[in-house]
Amino acid sequence: xxxxxxxxxxxxxxxxxxxxxxxxxxxxxxxxxxxxxxxxxxxxxxxxxxxxxxxxxxxxxxxxxxxxxxxxxxxxxxxxxxxxxxxxxxxxxxxxxxxxxxxxxxxxxxxxxxxxxxxxxxxxxxxxxxxxxxxxxxxxxxxxxxxxxxxxxxxxxxxxxxxxxxxx
Amino acid sequence: xxxxxxxxxxxxxxxxxxxxxxxxxxxxxxxxxxxxxxxxxxxxxxxxxxxxxxxxxxxxxxxxxxxxxxxxxxxxxxxxxxxxxxxxxxxxxxxxxxxxxxxxxxxxxxxxxxxxxxxxxxxxxxxxxxxxxxxxxxxxxxxxxxxxxxxxxxxxxxxxxxxxxxxxxxxxxxxxxxxxxxxxxxxxxxxxxxxxxxxxxxxxxxxxxxxxxxxxxxxxxxxxxxxxxxxxxxxxxxxxxxxxxxxxxxxxxxxxxxxxxxxxxxxxxxxxxxxxxxxxxxxxxxxxxxxxxxxxxxxxxxxxxxxxxxxxxxxxxxxxxxxxxxxxxxxxxxxxxxxxxxxxxxxxxxxxxxxxxxxxxxxxxxxxxxxxxxxxxxxxxxxxxxxxxxxxxxxxxxxxxxxxxxxxxxxxxxxxxxxxxxxxxxxxxxxxxxxxxxxxxxxxxxxxxxxxxxxxxxxxxxxxxxxxxxxxxxxxxxxxxxxxxxxxxx
Numbered sequence: 001x002x003x004x005x006x007x008x009x010x011x012x013x014x015x016x017x018x019x020x021x022x023x024x025x026x027x028x029x030x031x032x033x034x035x036x037x038x039x040x041x042x043x044x045x046x047x048x049x050x051x052x053x054x055x056x057x058x059x060x061x062x063x064x065x066x067x068x069x070x071x072x073x074x075x076x077x078x079x080x081x082x083x084x085x086x087x088x089x090x091x092x093x094x095x096x097x098x099x100x101x102x103x104x105x106x107x108x109x110x111x112x113x114x115x116x117x118x119x120x121x122x123x124x125x126x127x128x129x130x131x132x133x134x135x136x137x138x139x140x141x142x143x144x145x146x147x148x149x150x151x152x153x154x155x156x157x158x159x160x161x162x163x164x165x166x167x168x
Numbered sequence: 169x170x171x172x173x174x175x176x177x178x179x180x181x182x183x184x185x186x187x188x189x190x191x192x193x194x195x196x197x198x199x200x201x202x203x204x205x206x207x208x209x210x211x212x213x214x215x216x217x218x219x220x221x222x223x224x225x226x227x228x229x230x231x232x233x234x235x236x237x238x239x240x241x242x243x244x245x246x247x248x249x250x251x252x253x254x255x256x257x258x259x260x261x262x263x264x265x266x267x268x269x270x271x272x273x274x275x276x277x278x279x280x281x282x283x284x285x286x287x288x289x290x291x292x293x294x295x296x297x298x299x300x301x302x303x304x305x306x307x308x309x310x311x312x313x314x315x316x317x318x319x320x321x322x323x324x325x326x327x328x329x330x331x332x333x334x335x336x337x338x339x340x341x342x343x344x345x346x347x348x349x350x351x352x353x354x355x356x357x358x359x360x361x362x363x364x365x366x367x368x369x370x371x372x373x374x375x376x377x378x379x380x381x382x383x384x385x386x387x388x389x390x391x392x393x394x395x396x397x398x399x400x401x402x403x404x405x406x407x408x409x410x411x412x413x414x415x416x417x418x419x420x421x422x423x424x425x426x427x428x429x430x431x432x433x434x435x436x437x438x439x440x441x442x443x444x445x446x447x448x449x450x451x452x453x454x455x456x457x458x459x460x461x462x463x464x465x466x467x468x469x470x471x472x473x474x475x476x477x478x479x480x481x482x483x484x485x486x487x488x489x490x491x492x493x494x495x496x497x498x499x500x501x502x503x504x505x506x507x508x509x510x511x512x513x514x515x516x517x518x519x520x521x522x523x524x525x526x527x528x529x530x531x532x533x534x535x536x537x538x539x540x541x542x543x544x545x546x547x548x549x550x551x552x553x554x555x556x557x558x559x560x561x562x563x564x565x566x567x568x569x570x571x572x573x574x575x576x577x578x579x580x581x582x583x584x585x586x587x588x589x590x591x592x593x594x595x596x597x598x599x600x601x602x603x604x605x606x607x608x609x610x611x612x613x614x615x616x617x618x619x620x621x622x623x624x625x626x627x628x629x630x631x632x633x634x635x636x637x638x639x640x641x642x643x644x645x646x647x648x649x650x651x652x653x654x655x656x657x658x
Contacts, residue, residue: 007572008565012302014580015557019305022587023203026210026594033213033644040651044644056646057608058638065639101609108611 042080049074052093053081055102060090061109070111073157086158091117095124100136119143123150196301197290204286207308211321212279214597217644219637220274221324222606222613226633229270229326230626232259251412252329254365259326270629271636274326281331282321285311285547288338292345292518293554299561306583307554310492311547313589315460315485315657319540322596324603329367330543336363337544340373341521341551344380345514346387353392360396364403369532372525372544374400379524383517384510415535417442422536423465424448426474446534453530453537457545460489465537468657480654481592488585491578492553496522499556502563515555522552592655598647607637 032039045051048068051059053076064070070090078086085096091112094102103112103121112118118137123145125133220226232240237260244253266273289311295301311317320330336359343352343359356377363370374396381393388396417434424445429437438445452465461469461482469482496519500507503516512520522545529545557579564575606613610630614621621627 007567007569008299008561011561011564011572011576011579012299014576015561015583016302016305018580018584018587019309019590022309022590023207023210023305025591027206029594030210030213038645038647040647041645042648054646056605056643058604058643061608062638062642101612104612105608 042077046077047074048090049088049093050076050080052090052102052106053088053096055094055097055099057102057105060094060102060105064090064106064109064111070106071113071117075161084155084158087161088154088157091121092124092154095121095128095130095133098128098130098132100132103133103136115141119145120150120153124154127151194296196295196297200290200295200301200304201287203304204290204308205283207312208279208283208286210594211282211312211597214594215279215282215321216275217641218275218322218324218597218603219271219607219641220326220633221603222610224325226610226630228259229263229633230623230629232256232263232326233625233629237261237264245410248412249415250368251365251407251410252367254362255327255329255332255367258332258366262327268632270326270633271641275324278321278324278328278331281328281335285331285335285338288335288342289547289551291342292338292551293558294514300558302561303554303557306557306586307550309583309586309590310553311550312593313488313586313591314546314550315463315589316457316539316542316546316549318593318596319538320543321593323540330369330540332366333363333369333372334543334547336366336370336373337376337525337548338551340376341380341518341548344377344385344387344521345517348386348389350389352387353389353395356388356392357395357399360399364399369529369541369544371400371403371532372528375525375528376521376548379521380517383520384512385517417445420536422449422538423452423462426467426471428464428466449534449537450530453533453542454526456537456539457526457530457542457549458489458493460485462537463657464539479657481657484585484588485657488582488589491582491585492549495560495582496549496552496556499552499559502559515559518548518555519552522548595647595652595655598644599652604637604643607634610634 029039036044038044045054045056045059045063048060048063048070051063052070068074068090073087073089074093075087076085076093081088081096088096091103091106094106106112112121118141122134122137122141122143125137126143126145127148127150220229234240235243237257240260241253241257244256245251262273262277263270286308289307290304293300293304293307295304312321317334320328320334323330340356340359340363343356346352356373360370360373360377363373377388377393377396381388381390417438418431421428421430422434422445423429424434434445449465452462456462456464461467469479469486472479472482499515499519506512507516525548526545529542533541560575560579564572567575621630
């Protein structure tokens with residue numbers, strides 16, 4: 001191999017190194033992703049409630065089909081919810097996602113099992129002022145909501161979970 | 169008219185230069201192919217994560233599966249809006265081969281297309297020296313990071329037509345720039361027929377052949393080039409006989425100025441005289457290719473700057489494109505004396521082919537502006553930049569110190585900018601988790617489309633594809649918006 005003049009060697013480095021680094025970055029991402037440690041993400045969702053919170057419809061459907069209960073209160077990571085909500089059902093999380101289509105997805109799977117649940121979700125949507133979800137749920141339910149009551153149910157559950165965690 | 173194909177400064181002299189073998193391989197070529205393979209692994213990983221999309225994916229498969237291959241292709245000759253029979257034939261062949269393993273075959277085919285494209289890219293730029301190999305990473309970053317290429321990888325149609333035409337354009341250039349052989353004439357003609365009957369932009373394959381010939385490339389003979397001209401004439405005659413028109417203003421929205429106009433607005437504004445709108449689209453297409461602005465006819469970065477915003481991805485795009493275009497212009501300027509006397513080397517021919525395809529690609533984009541329509545010219549931009557950058561490296565060794573310092577700084581910014589764009593292209597593919605979500609909401613989508621699936625085959629196909637997208641190949645963890653916002657374009 002011929003020795004390149006120093007000027008040219010510098011130019012070769014300048015033109016090659018950044019693009020090579022980009023490829024290394026992509027391959028590093030790929031390796032970490034395969035190892036289950038996806039960079040720049042919160043990692044995989046841990047349950048159906050987290051999937052609903054993040055409005056990840058395909059994950060909601062996958063976990064529902066894997067028989068995760070959308071009515072059960074699941075722990076959700078604070079870095080995902082960014083709020084005081086730490087324990088929610090997947091249906092409540094769907095309201096928090098602010099997307100009517102997530103609620104509709106549950107509805108299509110017959111996961112909103114009774115009128116009481118539908119009313120609770122509608123009141124929660126009112127408390128969170130999610131008009132899109134209110135419009136959707138109002139098609140099949142009416143509710144005489146006490147402002148803040150539905151939200152308080154979720155928050156109390158979260159506080160309870162936190163206290164339980166702290167006492168342990 | 170005569171043209172002389174001579175060896176210029178960027179070409180190697182001798183039968184097997186720099187230790188290359190009869191196949192044209194030496195250590196630098198092998199290294200370049202190995203690097204390209206690494207890039208394919210990276211891109212292929214992200215591509216294989218995306219399921220076949222619902223819109224124009226599931227629906228196209230249900231249509232492609234009907235009847236026999238012959239009847240499907242034949243019926244497509246009588247569509248009023250488009251002449252794309254071989255797109256459907258291509259889809260049907262792969263559908264039959266898949267034997268129900270749709271995800272593996274169709275997504276695997278997309279990855280295979282990327283692999284083939286990378287091989288053709290390295291073949292075209294022919295890296296046989298250290299300097300030539302040194303610009304391959306930049307070239308591949310441009311190929312993948314170019315905004316016109318996004319649709320060729322993000323759109324998860326069963327067969328990505330745009331990718332098919334980019335491949336055909338590269339293959340046409342490879343045929344044209346090779347050693348003269350009779351079979352290249354035949355292959356070039358078949359390639360043109362395949363591309364033109366796949367999608368309208370496939371006509372650019374002929375532009376590649378003619379431009380390369382006019383620039384002195386003799387891989388395809390004059391008879392081969394004449395055959396291409398005859399085929400193009402035949403194509404337009406066919407469209408005339410079959411009364412296949414061009415898309416009108418009322419068919420889709422299009423960018424204009426700082427915003428997008430809906431079809432009714434386009435009709436109201438340009439219905440009586442669409443020429444200014446068509447001229448705008450052609451001009452915008454050229455500007456977009458060279459400067460990454462406007463995008464789809466809309467001056468997005470300019471608009472953001474006017475509002476006092478500084479969108480990082482948009483600025484990176486424009487700066488990297490401006491520098492890349494400057495490098496190609498510099499190459500043309502430095503080769504002007506040879507060009508005047510029609511003395512062209514391989515690098516010249518590639519740059520000339522890019523120029524011709526850019527103009528033709530912009531011309532066929534007159535109807536509306538869309539980045540991905542420019543994908544053949546965008547991919548050839550990457551080729552032209554690669555050979556221009558190699559030329560710059562050859563020239564830089566003997567330049568004065570101050571000029572070298574400036575050049576090195578600009579080269580670093582250029583390469584860094586395209587590196588970021590390449591990473592962005594990969595991140596966008598991961599962010600395309602929407603394709604998975606489409607399958608969760610397919611029943612709502614079908615309802616909105618007013619479609620009711622009654623055919624048992626379509627119902628089973630939907631079930632299988634949904635199962636692929638949701639359960640067999642579930643979405644991987646989504647990227648946090650706060651971590652990747654600077655990749656997103658305005």
